[in-house]
Amino acid sequence: MPLIKAPAGVLEVDTLWQNDNPNDAATDTIAVLCHPNPLFEGTMNNKVVTTMYRFARDAGMHVVRFNFRGVGQSTGEHDFAVGEVEDALAVIQWAASQSNARKIWLGGFSFGGYVTARVAEQLLTAPQIWGLEDFSMVQIALIAPSVEKNDTSDLKLPTDKTFEIYGNQDEVIAPASMQNFAEKMNLETSIIDGAGHFFHGKLGELKKLLEQYYSKIQ
DSSP, X not given: OOEEXXXXXXXXXXXXXXXXXXXXXXXXXXXXXXXXXXXXXXXXTOHHHHHHHHHHHHTTOEEEEEOOTXXXXXXSOOOTTTHHHHHHHHHHHHHHHHOSOOEEEEEEEXXXXXHHHHHHHHHHHOGGGGTXXXXXXXXXXXXXXXXXXXXXXXXXXXXXXXXXXXETTOSSSOHHHHHHHHHHHTOEEEEETTOOTTOTTTHHHHHHHHHHHXXXXX
């Protein structure tokens, strides 16, 4: 897998270019996916991230997933969602240099869900700092986002483009906390009955929900 330049050295990325062509004129959207907490063995190969990857692939998007700093072949050390936001933005910058696509679909799971929210905030409030002012956000998918141990009090999101999905049996992040977050941010939310944090046995339902949300903007 390729390694790209990043603030902490290099990042390991896994890309899928539709028709093997990053400049395919028929593909105007890139999906960028963020994985769960590396301190608990989270990587870009996580099953929930893979489910998002398959959804985006099947929807005709270019897809980029990557390992945060300190994971796999990515250099650096875990930075508690600060440096990881920079990592994700570096991946978007790189994807922009590889493709003519200028629309982005952002997805993140657990810790990666919080990082995704902060990345969306940067693209909403300060895209020029990152040289990404030409990008437009299509959707932001927060899958069981880590909203208990990370401060969301000052978070700004494009709420009309953001949605949250979680399970009512989540054993890692309290469903009530995710519900409160969604209500505070005024986010459209779907709850998967019987699903735990890692959506064991429920990944098919998760993919269908992602497809349903995406179909609303087509």
